[in-house]
Amino acid sequence: xxxxxxxxxxxxxxxxxxxxxxxxxxxxxxxxxxxxxxxxxxxxxxxxxxxxxxxxxxxxxxxxxxxxxxxxxxxxxxxxxxxxxxxxxxxxxxxxxxxxxxxxxxxxxxxxxxxxxxxxxxxxxxxxxxxxxxxxxxxxxxxxxxxxxxxxxxxxxxxxxxxxxxxxxxxxxxxxxxxxxxxxxxxxxxxxxxxxxxxxxxxxxxxxxxxxxxxxxxxxxxxxxxxxxxxxxxxxxxxxxxxxxxxxxxxxxxxxxxxxxxxxxxxxxxxxxxxxxxxxxxxxxxxxxxxxxxxxxxxxxxxxxxxxxxxxxxxxxxxxxxxxxxxxxxxxxxxxxxxxxxxxxxxxxxxxxxxxxxxxxxxxxxxxxxxxxxxxxxxxxxxxxxxxxxxxxxxxxxxxxxxxxxxxxxxxxxxxxxxxxxxxxxxxxxxxxxxxxxxxxxxxxxxxxxxxxxxxxxxxxxxxxxxxxxxxxxxxxxxxxxxxxxxxxxxxxxxxxxxxxxxxxxxxxxxxxxxxxxxxxxxxxxxxxxxxxxxxxxxxxxxxxxxxxxxxxxx
Numbered sequence: 001x002x003x004x005x006x007x008x009x010x011x012x013x014x015x016x017x018x019x020x021x022x023x024x025x026x027x028x029x030x031x032x033x034x035x036x037x038x039x040x041x042x043x044x045x046x047x048x049x050x051x052x053x054x055x056x057x058x059x060x061x062x063x064x065x066x067x068x069x070x071x072x073x074x075x076x077x078x079x080x081x082x083x084x085x086x087x088x089x090x091x092x093x094x095x096x097x098x099x100x101x102x103x104x105x106x107x108x109x110x111x112x113x114x115x116x117x118x119x120x121x122x123x124x125x126x127x128x129x130x131x132x133x134x135x136x137x138x139x140x141x142x143x144x145x146x147x148x149x150x151x152x153x154x155x156x157x158x159x160x161x162x163x164x165x166x167x168x169x170x171x172x173x174x175x176x177x178x179x180x181x182x183x184x185x186x187x188x189x190x191x192x193x194x195x196x197x198x199x200x201x202x203x204x205x206x207x208x209x210x211x212x213x214x215x216x217x218x219x220x221x222x223x224x225x226x227x228x229x230x231x232x233x234x235x236x237x238x239x240x241x242x243x244x245x246x247x248x249x250x251x252x253x254x255x256x257x258x259x260x261x262x263x264x265x266x267x268x269x270x271x272x273x274x275x276x277x278x279x280x281x282x283x284x285x286x287x288x289x290x291x292x293x294x295x296x297x298x299x300x301x302x303x304x305x306x307x308x309x310x311x312x313x314x315x316x317x318x319x320x321x322x323x324x325x326x327x328x329x330x331x332x333x334x335x336x337x338x339x340x341x342x343x344x345x346x347x348x349x350x351x352x353x354x355x356x357x358x359x360x361x362x363x364x365x366x367x368x369x370x371x372x373x374x375x376x377x378x379x380x381x382x383x384x385x386x387x388x389x390x391x392x393x394x395x396x397x398x399x400x401x402x403x404x405x406x407x408x409x410x411x412x413x414x415x416x417x418x419x420x421x422x423x424x425x426x427x428x429x430x431x432x433x434x435x436x437x438x439x440x441x442x443x444x445x446x447x448x449x450x451x452x453x454x455x456x457x458x459x460x461x462x463x464x465x466x467x468x469x470x471x472x473x474x475x476x477x478x479x480x481x482x483x484x485x486x487x488x489x490x491x492x493x494x495x496x497x498x499x500x501x502x503x504x505x506x507x508x509x510x511x512x513x514x515x516x517x518x519x520x521x522x523x524x525x526x527x528x529x530x531x532x533x534x535x536x537x538x539x540x541x542x543x544x545x546x547x548x549x550x551x552x553x554x555x
Contacts, residue, residue: 037058039053039058039059039548039549039550039553040053040549041209041548042067042068042071042209042547042548042549043208043209043541043544044209044262044537045209045212046262046263046265046266047108047109047112047212047213047265047266047269048108048265050064050112050212051108051110051112053549054100054110054111055100055105058553059549059552059553060093060097060111061093061094061096061097061100061111061112061113061156062090062093062094062097063549063552063553064093064111064112064113064156064549065089065090065093065113065156065158066090066552067547067548067549067551067552068113068158068209068210068211069085069089069158070545070547070551070552071208071209071210071545071547072085072159072205072210072545074545074546074547075188075208075210075543075544075545078186078543079185079186079187079188079204079208079543080162080177080182080183080184080185080186080201081161081162081185081201081204081205081210082115082159082160082161082162082201082205082210083118083127083129083131083159083160083161083162083179083181083182083201084118084126084127084159084160085158085159086124086125086126086156086157086158086159087125087126088124088125089113089156089157089158089159092156092157093111093113093156096110096111096154096156097111099154105154106152106153106154107153107154107273108269108272108296109150109153109154109155109269109270109273110153110154110155111154111156112154112155112156112212113155113156113158113211113212114150114155114156114157114158114211114212114213114214114215114270115157115158115159115160115161115201115202115205115206115210115211115213115214115215116146116147116150116157116159116160116161116202116214116215117160117161117163117199117201117202117214117215117216117217118130118131118160118161118162118163118179118181118182118201119131119163119166119167119217119247119248120144120146120147120160120215120217120247120257121140121143121144121147121246121247121248121379122140122143122144122147122157122160123139123140123141123142123143124143124157126157126159126160127160127181128140128160128248129179129181130163130165130166130167130179130248131162131163131164131165131166131178131179131180131181131182132165132166132179132180132181132396132400132406133180133181133388133399133403133405133406134388134390134396134399134400134403134406135248135388135390136181136387136388137385137387137388138383138385138386138387138388139383139384139385140246140382140383140384141382141384142246143246144243144244144245144246144247145242145243145244145245145246145247145278145280145281145284146215146242146243146247146257146274147246149243149273149274149276150215150273150274153273155273158211159211161199161200161201161202161205161214162177162179162181162182162183162185162200162201163177163179163182163185163197163198163199163200163201163202164176164177164178164179164197164198164200164222165178165179165180165181166248166250167197167198167217167219167222167248167250168197168198168222169219169250169367169371169415169416170400170411170413170415170416171411171412171413171414171415172412172414172415173411173412173414173495173496174411174412175194175494175496175498175499176194176195176196176197176198176200176226176494176499177194177195177196177197177200177201177204177499178411180403180405180406180407182201184498184499185200185201185204186204186499187203187204187207187229187230187506188204188207188208188230188541188542188543188544189207189229189230189231189484189505189506189507189539189541189542190500190503190504190505190506190542191500191542192498192499192500193229193499193500193503193506194229194494194499194500194501195226195229195230196225196226196228196229196230197222197225197226198216198217198222198226199214199216199217199218199222199223199226199227199260200226201214202214202215202216202226202260203216203226203227203229203230203232203234203260204226204230206230206232206260206261206262207230207231207232207262207541208541208543208544208545209544209545210545212261212266213259213260213261213262213266213267213270214259214260214261215257215258215259215260215270215274216234216257216258216259216260217244217247217255217256217257217258218236218254218255218256218257218258218467218471219250219251219254219255219256219367219471220254220363220467220468220471221467221468221471223235223236223256223258223260224236224463224466224467224477224479224509224511225463225467226260227260227463227479227509228463228464228479228481228507228508228509229506229507229508230260230507231262231481231484231507231536231539231541232260232261232262232479232481233259233260233261233262233263233264233266233267233478233479233480233481233526233530234258234259234260234261234267234478234479235258235259235267235268235271235476235477235478235519235522235523236256236258236467236470236476236477236478236479237256237257237258237271237275237476237519238256238474238475238476238516238517238518238519239253239254239255239256239283239474240256240281240283240284240285240286240287240474241256241275241284241287241476241517241519242256242257242258242271242274242275242276242284243257243274243276243278243280243281243284244256244257244281244283244378245278245280245281245378246280246379246382247379248375248379249370249371249374249375249378249379250367250370250371250374251366251367251370251371251374252283252370252374252378252426253366253370253435253438253474254366254367254370254471254472254474256474257274258271258274259271259274262536263530263536264299264478264480264523264526264527264530265296265299265527267478267523268295268296268298268299268523268527269295269296271295271519271523272292272294272295272296275287275292275295275519276292287517288517289517293519293520294520295519295520295523298520298521298523298524298527299523299524299527300524300527300528301527301528301531302339302340302528303339303523303524303525303527303528304336304339304340304341304524304525304528304529305339305340305341305528306340306341306342307340307341307342307457307458307525308341308342308344308454308455308456308457309336309341309342309343309344309456309457309458309459309460309525310343310344310345310347310450310451310454310456310458310459310460311333311343311344311345311346311347311459311460311461312347312348312349312447312450312459312461313345313346313347313348314348314349314354315349315354315357315461315465315469316461316462316465317465321485321489321490321492321502322462322464324483324484324485324486324489324508325462325464325482325483325508326462328462328482328483328508328510329462329482329510332460332482332510332529332533333345333460335529335532335533336460336529338532339528339529339532341525343460344454344456347450347454347459349445349446349447349449349450349469350445350446350449352440352441352445353440353441353442353445353446356437356440356441357441357442357446357468357469360437360441361434362434362435362437362438362441363434363438363468363471363472364418365422365430365431365434366426366431366434366435366438367419368418368419368422369419369422369424369425369426369428369431369434370425370426370431371393371419372392372393372419372420372422372425372426373425373426373427374426375392375393375396376391376392376393380392393416393419393420394420396416397413397416397417397420400413400416401413438472438473439472439473441469441472442469442470442471442472442473442475443473446469446472446473447459447469447470447473447475447513448473448475448515451514451515457514457521457525458512458513458514458518458521458522458525459512459513459514460510460511460512460513461510461511461513462482462508462509462510462511463479463482463508463509463510463511464508466479466511466513467511469513470513473516474516475513475514475515475516475518476513476514476516476517476518476519476522477511477512477513477514477522478511478512478519478522478523478525478526479509479510479511480509480510480511480512480526480529480530480535481507481509481530481533481535481536482508482509482510482533482535483507483508483535484505484506484507484508484535484538484539485502485503485504485505485506485508486504487504487505488504489502489503489504489506490503491503505539505542507539510529512525512526512529
């Protein structure tokens with residue numbers, strides 16, 4: 001009996017992973033010493049460490065950009081993380097260095113390089129493609145709301161990261177991290193690791209220090225999941241806390257933009273910079289405060305003391321290979337209790353909510369109808385130039401099906417076919433009926449009902465199980481590293497048989513879930529957990545770039 005092609009590929013991947021681990025797995029997070037001065041390793045450096053080095057004159061923002069570009073160039077041919085490097089990054093860094101020299105510091109992110117996902121619009125020399133050639137060369141009237149806030153905070157937008165094309169809203173048979181424009185992104189913890197998505201490049205790039213941190217977007221899982229499998233902290237903000245203006249949309253009711261970083265505090269610094277009201281996104285008018293909470297100040301070691309944390313057990317279903325995740329989750333519960341929290345276990349969402357969540361079609365109707373309306377209404381109609389004349393979803397589908405590099409029909413357009421076949425958009429009464437089911441499923445009969453009825457401060461779940469219900473009601477979640485699959489884990493491949501979904505040393509996380517605009521509280525709980533566990537450094541990526549600041553400064 002011959003082995004299947006998929007099993008043969010698994011054996012090849014396993015062999016190559018062993019080779020790559022030996023060849024590329026040797027690196028050090030040790031501080032680099034040059035002329036008696038310590039330089040922190042860029043795979044672990046924090047916002048505060050970089051700010052201190054810049055302020056002391058140990059290195060400049062130009063040095064940082066130079067080092068990060070070199071790091072990108074070292075690994076990008078292998079991992080396909082960054083689709084475009086900002087050609088103005090060095091000149092912007094020089095301008096910010098000059099500001100600092102003159103005594104002007106815009107804030108803690110001044111002069112720090114950040115990557116952003118390829119669906120986040122910028123008015124500069126970079127493209128905003130959402131991974132599609134349909135948008136190549138199209139231009140915008142201004143920066144997206146979050147890009148403008150990043151620049152105002154002094155951050156350097158270093159480049160655009162690859163993503164699951166159209167934020168994973170095109171195909172039923174594609175792969176996480178694949179786009180026509182950017183190719184296939186791979187995770188760095190195992191050879192040909194599935195990077196998850198859709199914020200794939202943002203996750204991988206941050207995990208191996210191609211920038212300080214990155215922005216991702218989420219409709220349902222696209223920050224939380226790639227943060228989890230790339231050993232990161234990811235904050236999925238409340239819908240409306242961060243602007244979605246001129247971000248290629250899926251659903252105005254579920255889309256949000258958030259940080260992906262190596263530590264909770266770094267993620268908090270980035271959230272502090274991008275959160276806030278924007279007249280170009282009316283959802284931000286729902287922000288209930290005129291002055292943002294101090295998200296960085298919320299990083300409190302005692303953050304879990306006296307809190308009531310619940311576990312909605314019937315949302316967790318055991319899948320093959322999830323044993324290590326569930327065992328680590330039980331250990332995490334003990335950590336949370338020892339940190340002073342009361343854990344209320346064995347809570348359940350209602351039978352109605354559970355049935356709708358697993359078997360209902362309301363969530364699909366909402367996304368389909370919103371996309372048909374929002375893609376042209378919130379993005380395509382606002383383009384200044386539109387070289388491929390794509391003005392609605394039908395145009396985009398037609399382009400995709402006739403442009404060879406879009407890899408159709410091998411990668412289908414089934415999601416769009418379903419959206420267009422729905423026959424109505426988000427102004428139809430049938431849409432509103434479906435949306436009300438979403439709100440009921442995750443609201444009174446779901447996670448929000450549990451929080452209210454049991455006087456909880458938050459819920460916790462393994463991140464594998466956390467994105468879906470918060471997505472339906474637009475509420476926040478924060479994922480933190482919780483553990484890694486053991487070294488003897490059997491490989492599990494994706495449905496196309498070309499990416500490793502689970503395997504040795506692949507990370508997984510725990511999520512803290514709360515009510516709308518409770519990010520400061522969730523950050524506090526996540527930080528308290530992170531500081532007691534420090535899981536991130538227990539396993540290192542199998543491939544990392546070698547360039548450090550010590551190779552650049554004075555060179």
